[in-house]
Amino acid sequence: MSLLEPLPSSASASQLYAALVDALPDPILVVAGSRRDDLTGWRFILANAAARELLRLTADEGRLLSAVRDPAVLGAVDKALFDVADAESAYETTGAQSRSLRVRARPLGIGPDGLRLALLTYHDETEVRRVERTRVDFLANASHELRTPLASLSGFIETLRGHARDDPAAREKFLGIMQAQADRMARLIADLTSLSRIELDEHVPPRGVVDLGMVVREVVEAAAPLGAQRGVKLDWRSCGAPPTLVRGERDQIVQVVQNLLDNAIKYSPDGASVRVEMQGGLSELAAAAGHDGVPRLSLVAPDPSQETYVALRFMDLGPGIARQNLPRLSERFYRVDGQKSGARSGTGLGLAIVKHIMNRHRGGLVVASAEGEGSAFTVYFPMAGDPEGVVKAS
Numbered sequence: 299m300s301l302l303e304p305l306p307s308s309a310s311a312s313q314l315y316a317a318l319v320d321a322l323p324d325p326i327l328v329v330a331g332s333r334r335d336d337l338t339g340w341r342f343i344l345a346n347a348a349a350r351e352l353l354r355l356t357a358d359e360g361r362l363l364s365a366v367r368d369p370a371v372l373g374a375v376d377k378a379l380f381d382v383a384d385a386e387s388a389y390e391t392t393g394a395q396s397r398s399l400r401v402r403a404r405p406l407g408i409g410p411d412g413l414r415l416a417l418l419t420y421h422d423e424t425e426v427r428r429v430e431r432t433r434v435d436f437l438a439n440a441s442h443e444l445r446t447p448l449a450s451l452s453g454f455i456e457t458l459r460g461h462a463r464d465d466p467a468a469r470e471k472f473l474g475i476m477q478a479q480a481d482r483m484a485r486l487i488a489d490l491t492s493l494s495r496i497e498l499d500e501h502v503p504p505r506g507v508v509d510l511g512m513v514v515r516e517v518v519e520a521a522a523p524l525g526a527q528r529g530v531k532l533d534w535r536s537c538g539a540p541p542t543l544v545r546g547e548r549d550q551i552v553q554v555v556q557n558l559l560d561n562a563i564k565y566s567p568d569g570a571s572v573r574v575e576m577q578g579g580l581s582e583l584a585a586a587a588g589h590d591g592v593p594r595l596s597l598v599a600p601d602p603s604q605e606t607y608v609a610l611r612f613m614d615l616g617p618g619i620a621r622q623n624l625p626r627l628s629e630r631f632y633r634v635d636g637q638k639s640g641a642r643s644g645t646g647l648g649l650a651i652v653k654h655i656m657n658r659h660r661g662g663l664v665v666a667s668a669e670g671e672g673s674a675f676t677v678y679f680p681m682a683g684d685p686e687g688v689v690k691a692s
C-alpha cells in the first residue's frame with residue numbers, strides 16, 4: 299500500500315489532514331461503536347499508514363475485531379467509548395520479530411452519525427524494553443562478579459579468625475589470596491566505571507591526533523615486567539618506524555592497546571612470544587580483507603567513509619578461540635568456557651571496552667583465531683591527514 303501520495307498543488311484542508319495523519323510515524327486508529335454489548339459492531343473508521351502496516355490491514359476502515367483481537371486492548375477501547383475515560387494497555391505481538399506495544403485509548407466524543415468515537419494510538423516500546431532488560435542483566439552480572447571475590451574474602455577472614463589464627467604459614471598464604479581477590483574487585487570496579495564513561499561519550503567524535511607508535515612503545519614498555527614474570531617475550535619491532543598519526547583520544551587509545559596487549563600476554567603460554575605489528579596507509583578494503591585460512595570475524599566494522607587506516611595487530615600463541623565463540627567475545631562479562639578461573643582470569647570487560655572505544659573512533663576490530671592456533675586481534679584506526687596538534691606521548 300502506498301504510504302504518501304504526493305499532494306496536488308492546490309491541496310484542500312481535508313487532503314492535507316489525511317496526508318498528515320498518514321505521515322504520523324506511530325500507528326493510529328479511530329474506532330466507533332454504538333453499544334457496549336455489540337462488540338462485533340464496533341468499527342475502525344480511520345487507520346493511518348503505520349497502523350495499516352502494523353495490523354496488516356488492507357483498508358483504512360472495517361470491523362474492529364478484524365484489526366484488534368487482544369482482550370486487554372478491546373477492554374481499553376470499551377472504557378474510552380462507553381466510560382468516556384482514557385485507558386491503556388500493553389501487549390506483545392507474536393511472530394518471528396515480536397514487538398512490545400503500548401496502546402492508549404482516548405474518547406473523542408460523539409460523531410455526526412451519533413456513534414461514540416475513540417482514538418487508539420500505538421507506541422512501540424520494544425527498544426525501551428530491550429534497553430531495560432540489558433540494564434537489569436548487566437546489574438545482575440556485575441553484582442554476581444563482585445559477589446564472588448567478596449564471598450571469598452569473607453570466607454578467608456573467618457578462617458583467619460578461626461583455625462588459621464595461630465598458623466603463620468597458612469595466614470601468609472590466605473592473605474596472599476585475599477590480596478588477589480581484593481585486586482580483582484578493584485579491577486572490576488575500574489573496568490565498570492571505565493565502560494560506563496566510554497558509553498556516555500560513544501557518540502561524541504574524538505578530537506585530537508595521536509602518534510600510535512609512541513602509544514604502543516609506552517604501553518609495551520610498561521607491560522614488560524608482566525611479560526618477564528612469565529617469560530613471555532614482546533616483539534614489537536615493526537612499530538618503531540615513522541610516526542603513525544591517527545585521529546583519536548589518547549587515553550582511550552592507550553586503553554585499547556593495553557587491553558589487547560594484556561590479553562595477548564595473559565593467554566600466552568609461559569615462555570612464548572607475543573608479536574605486535576603496525577602497518578599504516580591501509581584502505582578500508584584492505585582493512586576488511588581476510589588473510590590465511592584462519593577463521594576471522596569483524597567485531598567492529600571500519601567506517602567506509604574513512605580513507606586510510608593504521609592497523610595494529612596483537613598476535614599470541616595462546617589456546618586460540620573456537621569459531622563459535624568469536625561473535626560473543628566483545629559481550630560484557632563473556633569469557634570463553636574453560637578460561638574462567640585460574641590466576642589469569644580477567645574481568646570479561648576488556649574487549650567490551652575495546653569495542654566501544656573503536657566504535658567511537660570509527661575504527662575496526664577484527665579477531666582471527668582457531669583453537670590451538672593462537673589469536674590475532676587487529677584494531678584499525680583512521681589515519682590523521684593533518685599532523686598539526688599531535689598528542690605526544692609523555
Ligand code: ADP
Binds near residue numbers: 561619645647650
Ligand atoms: P578478560 O578480562 O576475561 O580477558 P576480555 O573481554 O578481554 O576479558 O576477553 C573476553 C574473553 O575472550 C576472555 O575471557 C577469553 O576467554 C577470550 N580471549 C580474549 N583474548 C584472548 C586471547 N588473546 N586468546 C584467547 N582467548 C582470549
